[in-house]
C-alpha cells in the first residue's frame with residue numbers, strides 16, 4: 008500500500024505484498040541512517056525467507072511446499 012508517507016511496511020520492512028520488502032525514503036524515513044537500517048533489516052528478512060522458508064504460505068512457490 009502506498010500512502011502519502013510512502014510504501015507501508017511492517018517492523019521487518021515487508022510490504023503489504025508478502026515476500027516483497029521496501030526501505031529508505033520510499034517508506035517513511037528521510038535520513039540516511041534509517042535507510043541503511045531498513046535496508047539491512049529487509050535484506051536479512053528476505054534471506055531468512057529464502058533460506059529458512061519463513062514466508063507466509065501464500066507467498067511460497069508451489070515447489071517449496
Ligand SMILES: Cc1cc2nc3c(=O)[nH]c(=O)nc-3n(C[C@H](O)[C@H](O)[C@H](O)COP(=O)(O)OP(=O)(O)OC[C@H]3O[C@@H](n4cnc5c(N)ncnc54)[C@H](O)[C@@H]3O)c2cc1C
Nearest residue numbers: 030031032033034035036037038039040041042043045046
Ligand atoms: C539535499 C539533501 C540533503 C540531505 N542531507 C541529509 C543528511 O545530512 N543526513 C541524512 O541522514 N539524510 C540526508 N538526506 C536524506 C538522504 O539523502 C536520504 O534519506 C537517503 O539518501 C535515502 O536513501 P534511499 O536509498 O532510500 O534513496 P536514494 O538515495 O534517493 O536512492 C534511490 C536511487 O534509486 C534510483 N532510482 C530512482 N528511480 C529509479 C528507477 N526507476 N530505476 C532505477 N533506479 C531508480 C535513484 O537514481 C537513486 O540512485 C538529504 C537529502 C537531500 C535531498
